[in-house]
Each structure stands twice: as structure tokens, then as C-alpha cells.
Amino acid sequence: MSFLRSVAGIILVAKPLTSIGTAQTQRNIKRWVAPTLRELRHRAKKQGPQKPESRSGYVEWNYRSELFAFGKRLQESFQLPVLQAAFTQPSYVHQERERQRKLGIEEVDLQATDNTELAAKGAHIAKAYVEAYLQHSLPKMPSAGQQAIAAYLLSDNTLAYVALHLGTKELIFSAEYPPTTETLAQTLQAVIGALSDSSGVERAFIFVRDFVCTQLNQKDLLDLWKPSEPIKLLTEVCQQRNLGDVEPRLLGDCGKNTVLAAYHVGIYANRQLLGKGFGEDVNTATETAALDALQTLFDMHDNRQPFNFQLQVEPKNVRLA
Incomplete structure (x- = not known):
């Protein structure tokens, strides 16, 4: 289709429309133009959609300038040879x-260096900082929940999403185009490693905070980590914190023995209401109430204080080769 547009553009340039009336222009267009365009359109349709081409295939492409602009967009200082290695698969x-x-x-x-070592270093830095950030931001959450949220932030899908929106797609040297999710994720890890080599590990920590940890913004933490047995976990937490025995109570119900039955259950401990939940049966309502109580105890509710993305955390025991 791009070839058709170029042919049509050549034809229009040969016959400018600005100085000629519409009726006169229609009379001046040669009879072979319409059949030619129809044939070209038919051939393009028969050939199928064109494969996506990388931006580096354009004549005016300057890879060194693009690398320099990438660092300036992020307001980071990269050593260009190291950054180029980070983009080389x-x-x-x-x-x-x-x-x-x-x-x-x-x-x-x-003389080309791939990003294997830089990606390993960047993955280690990202993992250390994300875990430290979650420990400071969610101190009441157990380690299982922190690990589940960290796994979401460090997953290939999340890292690839960040890498794609940072503009790394056209800078990656890879055998396939467009790059896969795994390639984008590995490239972002390599960029973190390249930033550590160029500007120091502290700048790499800030990079992870600004672009990876911020993916928690407006996220429901219960979607990222949902305990499989909420009642059992709630019982263990209440015993550890000396809150008393867990006691579910039926607060209300309506529509018994109908399709639209609804039950309202509250969970108490030492005569204190911990959480409430609804469900189509008592068991479902009890589990929902247990999840609500866990959200309160772990400070996971939607109305919690927002994450502080200006927090500077110093991970412990970070060893870089």
C-alpha cells in the first residue's frame, strides 16, 4: 500500500491541483491511471499485508544519534559503547x-558484545531494589505477599511493557522483528546494568524505582496476591498478633432458597470486627470477609496511603561482579 501511495503522489505532483480546476483536472488525468492503480491495488491485496520493517531500514537512520537521544530522554548518562551492547541480543x-x-x-x-552479562547484572539490581522497596512500603504484608508482588513487577510482561514505552523497540539488535516479550524484558534488564556501569548502582536503583516500581500505581494489590486459604491465613495472623480466636458471624441474609440468595458475614476476633463480606452462600461470604480482614491487617485496601515513589531505599547485601 505504501508503493501505491508513492505512485499516486508522483501522479499528483505531475499534475498539481492547486492551479487547475476540478473539472479540468479530471479531463487531464490520463485514462491509464485508474486501471494502473486498480492493478497495483489488486497485486498488493493478493500479496497480503507487508511485514513490519524496523526503523533502522530507513535511509536517514543514525544509530549513534538514537542511542544518545535515548539517554537524554531518560535524563541519564550512558557510555554509548556499553549502551549499544545492552541493545545487542x-x-x-x-x-x-x-x-x-x-x-x-x-x-x-x-567485534560485537551481546547483553548477556549486562542483563544478568540488571536483573540482580532490579530484584534487590524491588524487594527492598516492598519491604519499606508494605511492612505489614507477609513475605509471601511481597514475593508475589515482586514477581509481578519483575515478570517479562511488566518489564517488556516498560521497555516498549521507553522506546527500546527500534534500538534492539535482534534476529527477529518486532522483538518478543522476552527480548524486550532482557533488554530493559541490560539497560539497567549498563546504567550501573556508566553512572553507578545508585542511579540504577533510582531508574528501577521510577520505571518499574511505579507500575504499582493504582493497582489492586489483591489482584497481584490473593491468598488461596484466607481463613487459615487469618487464623495464623491473629494467633501471631495475639488478636484472639477468629469467629465468623452471620450478619444478615436475603433470598434464601432462591437463585439470588445473598449472605452477609462478619469476622470477629476478641469481639472486634475485622472484616465483612457478601456471597451467594455462607462459605463464600466467609472467605470474602476473611479477605477483607486480611486487607485491613496487611494495609492492602484501596483507600490506603499511596505508594511513595520518591522514596530512596538502599538494598542490603547487593554484590555486583
């Missing part, structure tokens, strides 16, 4: 070596 290095061998080059001299 192992598949690209292997592809270039195979291409040189096919061209008959016996001794392949390809």
Missing part, C-alpha cells in the same frame, strides 16, 4: 557471524 551476534561465513569470510572478526 545474542541472536543478532550469531546471525551476523553466520552471514559472514556464508559470504565466504573464513576468519570471522565480529
Whole structure:
């Protein structure tokens, strides 16, 4: 379709419409124009949609300038050779070596470094900072919940989402295009490692806070971590905190023995109401009430104090090679 647009543009340039009336222009268009455009459109439709092409295939592409602009957009100082290595996937290095061998080059001299080491370093930095940030931001939540939220922040889908919106898609050297989710996630980890080598590990920590930890903004924590046995967990927490025995009570019901039955259950401990919940039966309402009580005890409700994304946390025991 882009070829059709270029052909149509050439035709319109040859016959400018600004100085000629509409009726006169229609008379001046040659008879072969319409059949040619129809044939080109038919061929393009028969060939199918065009494969996406990388931005590096354009004539005016300047990769070094794009790397420099990438760092300036993020207001970070990168060493350009290190940043270029962060965007180089192992598949690209292997592809270039195979291409040189096919061209008959016996001794392949390809001075290219992939991002394997940088990605490993960046993954270690991101994991250390995210865990420390969650421990400071959610101190009442047990380690199982913190680990579940950390797993969400460090998952390939989350890291790929961040990498894509930072503009890394067109800068990645990879054997496939567009890059996969795993490639985008590994690239972001490598960028974190490159920032650590270029500006220090503290700047890498701030980068993780600003772009990875902020993915918790306006998230329902119960969607990220939902205990499989809320009543059992609530009982253990109440015993650990000396809150008393858990006692569910039926507060109300309506529509018994109907499809629209609803039960209202409250959970008490030492005569204190911990949580309330609704459900189509008593068991479901009790579990919902237990989840509500856990949200209160772990400070996970929607009306909790928002995350502080200006918090500066110093992870402990961070060892970098």
C-alpha cells in the first residue's frame, strides 16, 4: 500500500491541483491511471499485508544519534559503547557471524558484545531494589505477599511493557522483528546494568524505582496476591498478633432458597470486627470477609496511603561482579 501511495503522489505532483480546476483536472488525468492503480491495488491485496520493517531500514537512520537521544530522554548518562551492547541480543551476534561465513569470510572478526552479562547484572539490581522497596512500603504484608508482588513487577510482561514505552523497540539488535516479550524484558534488564556501569548502582536503583516500581500505581494489590486459604491465613495472623480466636458471624441474609440468595458475614476476633463480606452462600461470604480482614491487617485496601515513589531505599547485601 505504501508503493501505491508513492505512485499516486508522483501522479499528483505531475499534475498539481492547486492551479487547475476540478473539472479540468479530471479531463487531464490520463485514462491509464485508474486501471494502473486498480492493478497495483489488486497485486498488493493478493500479496497480503507487508511485514513490519524496523526503523533502522530507513535511509536517514543514525544509530549513534538514537542511542544518545535515548539517554537524554531518560535524563541519564550512558557510555554509548556499553549502551549499544545492552541493545545487542545474542541472536543478532550469531546471525551476523553466520552471514559472514556464508559470504565466504573464513576468519570471522565480529567485534560485537551481546547483553548477556549486562542483563544478568540488571536483573540482580532490579530484584534487590524491588524487594527492598516492598519491604519499606508494605511492612505489614507477609513475605509471601511481597514475593508475589515482586514477581509481578519483575515478570517479562511488566518489564517488556516498560521497555516498549521507553522506546527500546527500534534500538534492539535482534534476529527477529518486532522483538518478543522476552527480548524486550532482557533488554530493559541490560539497560539497567549498563546504567550501573556508566553512572553507578545508585542511579540504577533510582531508574528501577521510577520505571518499574511505579507500575504499582493504582493497582489492586489483591489482584497481584490473593491468598488461596484466607481463613487459615487469618487464623495464623491473629494467633501471631495475639488478636484472639477468629469467629465468623452471620450478619444478615436475603433470598434464601432462591437463585439470588445473598449472605452477609462478619469476622470477629476478641469481639472486634475485622472484616465483612457478601456471597451467594455462607462459605463464600466467609472467605470474602476473611479477605477483607486480611486487607485491613496487611494495609492492602484501596483507600490506603499511596505508594511513595520518591522514596530512596538502599538494598542490603547487593554484590555486583
